[in-house]
Amino acid sequence: xxxxxxxxxxxxxxxxxxxxxxxxxxxxxxxxxxxxxxxxxxxxxxxxxxxxxxxxxxxxxxxxxxxxxxxxxxxxxxxxxxxxxxxxxxxxxxxxxxxxxxxxxxxxxxxxxxxxxxxxxxxxxxxxxxxxxxxxxxxxxxxxxxxxxxxxxxxxxxxxxxxxxxxxxxxxxxxxxxxxxxxxxxxxxxxxxxxxxxxxxxxxxxxxxxxxxxxxxxxxxxxxxxxxxxxxxxxxxxxxxxxxxxxxxxxxxxxxxxxxxxxxxxxxxxxxxxxxxxxxxxxxxxxxxxxxxxxxxxxxxxxxxxxxxxxxxxxxxxxxxxxxxxxxxxxxxxxxxxxxxxxxxxxxxxxxxxxxxxxxxxxxxxxxxxxxxxxxxxxxxxxxxxxxxxxxxxxxxxxxxxxxxxxxxxxxxxxxxxxxxxxxxxxxxxxxxxxxxxxxxxxxxxxxxxxxxxxxxxxxxxxxxxxxxxxxxxxxxxxx
Amino acid sequence: xxxxxxxxxxxxxxxxxxxxxxxxxxxxxxxxxxxxxxxxxxxxxxxxxxxxxxxxxxxxxxxxxxxxxxxxxxxxxxxxxxxxxxxxxxxxxxxxxxxxxxxxxxxxxxxxxxxxxxxxxxxxxxxxxxxxxxxxxxxxxxxxxxxxxxxxxxxxxxxxxxxxxxxxxxxxxxxxxxxxxxxxxxxxxxxxxxxxxxxxxxxxxxxxxxxxxxxxxxxx
Numbered sequence: 178x179x180x181x182x183x184x185x186x187x188x189x190x191x192x193x194x195x196x197x198x199x200x201x202x203x204x205x206x207x208x209x210x211x212x213x214x215x216x217x218x219x220x221x222x223x224x225x226x227x228x229x230x231x232x233x234x235x236x237x238x239x240x241x242x243x244x245x246x247x248x249x250x251x252x253x254x255x256x257x258x259x260x261x262x263x264x265x266x267x268x269x270x271x272x273x274x275x276x277x278x279x280x281x282x283x284x285x286x287x288x289x290x291x292x293x294x295x296x297x298x299x300x301x302x303x304x305x306x307x308x309x310x311x312x313x314x315x316x317x318x319x320x321x322x323x324x325x326x327x328x329x330x331x332x333x334x335x336x337x338x339x340x341x342x343x344x345x346x347x348x349x350x351x352x353x354x355x356x357x358x359x360x361x362x363x364x365x366x367x368x369x370x371x372x373x374x375x376x377x378x379x380x381x382x383x384x385x386x387x388x389x390x391x392x393x394x395x396x397x398x399x400x401x402x403x404x405x406x407x408x409x410x411x412x413x414x415x416x417x418x419x420x421x422x423x424x425x426x427x428x429x430x431x432x433x434x435x436x437x438x439x440x441x442x443x444x445x446x447x448x449x450x451x452x453x454x455x456x457x458x459x460x461x462x463x464x465x466x467x468x469x470x471x472x473x474x475x476x477x478x479x480x481x482x483x484x485x486x487x488x489x490x491x492x493x494x495x496x497x498x499x500x501x502x503x504x505x506x507x508x509x510x511x512x513x514x515x516x517x518x519x520x521x522x523x524x525x526x527x528x529x530x531x532x533x534x535x536x537x538x539x540x541x542x543x544x545x546x547x548x549x550x551x552x553x554x555x556x557x558x559x560x561x562x563x564x565x566x567x568x569x570x571x572x573x574x575x576x577x578x579x580x581x582x583x584x585x586x587x588x589x590x591x592x593x594x595x596x597x598x599x600x601x602x603x604x605x606x607x608x609x610x611x612x613x614x615x616x617x618x619x620x621x622x623x624x625x626x627x628x629x630x631x632x633x634x635x636x637x638x639x640x641x642x643x644x645x646x647x648x649x650x651x652x653x654x655x656x657x
Numbered sequence: 658x659x660x661x662x663x664x665x666x667x668x669x670x671x672x673x674x675x676x677x678x679x680x681x682x683x684x685x686x687x688x689x690x691x692x693x694x695x696x697x698x699x700x701x702x703x704x705x706x707x708x709x710x711x712x713x714x715x716x717x718x719x720x721x722x723x724x725x726x727x728x729x730x731x732x733x734x735x736x737x738x739x740x741x742x743x744x745x746x747x748x749x750x751x752x753x754x755x756x757x758x759x760x761x762x763x764x765x766x767x768x769x770x771x772x773x774x775x776x777x778x779x780x781x782x783x784x785x786x787x788x789x790x791x792x793x794x795x796x797x798x799x800x801x802x803x804x805x806x807x808x809x810x811x812x813x814x815x816x817x818x819x820x821x822x823x824x825x826x827x828x829x830x831x832x833x834x835x836x837x838x839x840x841x842x843x844x845x846x847x848x849x850x851x852x853x854x855x856x857x858x859x860x861x862x863x864x865x866x867x868x869x870x871x872x873x874x875x876x877x
Contacts, residue, residue, distance in 0.1 A: 444748070447719065447746075447747070447748055448747045448748055448749060451719070451720070451746030451747065452718060452719035452720055452746055452747070452748055452751075453685065453686055453718070453719055453720020453721075453746045454720075454746070455683075455685045458683075458685070529749075530748050530749060533748075533749060533752050534748070534752060537714075537715070537752045537755055537756065538715050540756070540759070541711040541712075541714055541715050541755075541759060542711070542715075
């Protein structure tokens, strides 16, 4: 026969045993009601209050962080906008210096051309033909009675003279017109030159106006940032997020390039530093050396970009004098070119090592060796490709500095926003947990009362009998 | 020397002192000692030993060591080492060494002659000495034999041997005619060797009859 558990008062009947035990425990539970309530309440308070406090602290910290992030973001934005504005002003200054500096000369040229045109215009003014003074003589002679032979001869002579004078005058008149036409014809290049000069001036003015419009829009943005508006903050956050994702993508691509680079030089590096040395149980010295070369290349690229003033990661380099900066740029470029050359040589060595290893493995295998297939220049393509890749990749890696700068710059904003989000989320969770604990305490207290409902009912009954009947309360009317 | 330059020098010195210290001082090299049994009927299996050597040459890395020795009537002698090499750290040099090694072993397999007795224990002791000398991190003795030891009356091998930190692998343990009559002899022989090798402090004892499984064992 199996032995019953210790709590089974009625052997073989668990339900009855539980019932009996319950009945026995009921008075004790009723007696302990108040301390148990207080205990549950205290426990709920003990857990719930710290949770609530931590939640409040996290919320406050999130608020502070958000404010700090906002300040940093707007400061960054202001700095960036100031740089843009300064660059635009520089451009405008260059434009003004280049184009408007020539304006006195342009004006003088225009005036000269206009004066010349005016002079020519004056020259081509129409000269009235000489007044026909001989008309009066003709009139006087015409009044002489006809039939006089002398008069007739004089008239004929006059007619001949007039004809001659007329022809000469006409010729002179035509000549004058011809010369005026020539002068007018000579206007054309001046007009064209004037038109071209004015068009140039117009183009330059339009370009200046465009720059001015751009500066205006930048100024509007800048003013918004100075006023710390939400719109400016939102625009900057969005811009930083976009930059962050683009920079991450480009860095991932660059990491792929670096991996290929690593593959190219890891094997031949073992020829230089030995293949049997290890830094850790799985990290070969030759692999580390290859990585170091790649990192040095990236660093040289970083310095190159910095000295070219494309990136602004090192203020120290930026504050260098132009001569020193240029020297540094050439040193960085020289080192980068040397490393690229080394990589190309290593890529060639890698190809040779692989070919040597393949030949060894082929000779070690007992299988019959196939005839060597030589393709001449065709088989040299992969080798040349590897060498070219080895030479190009360091220079390509140099440009990583640009996305790296963007990444570092935007990571502050993105990381800050993430932290704020995390803190707020955690605060919410803790608050929720605190509330749950408090309510759980209440539920436990109610459940306890349900368990001891019978003694409670008895107590209520006794109390209602013992308490005197209270008179009905009437509403008290106050006298104003 | 001003304060700044001193600090710079100190950090450079510290870095140079720290870098070699952080390097892994343990040897990661692998040393393999192959014992080739040339006694009795097993001499005809020597061609297979060439395959094992070729495989080892293909899989061992620069910096690793390899030695091939024959098992004869008395094998505890350097003269029984047919070829030995610690491959250069440079892959190109290591490849050249491997070619030379292969040629040496090929010459041996062409001219291998049988011996009257089989002194595996002597070969094991010699192998252990060689492996310990190399200082390699991973040490393996491959015994290419039927594991049937036969000693002349004067040769003494009944004493404890030291194979600490050495992995011992019996390769291509062919069955003898007597094993076919009573397989318990074969099993018993292998069991005896296992007991002896484990008692000698070997890190592992294995039997590999299929040469294709050698690859997995060497990589482990």
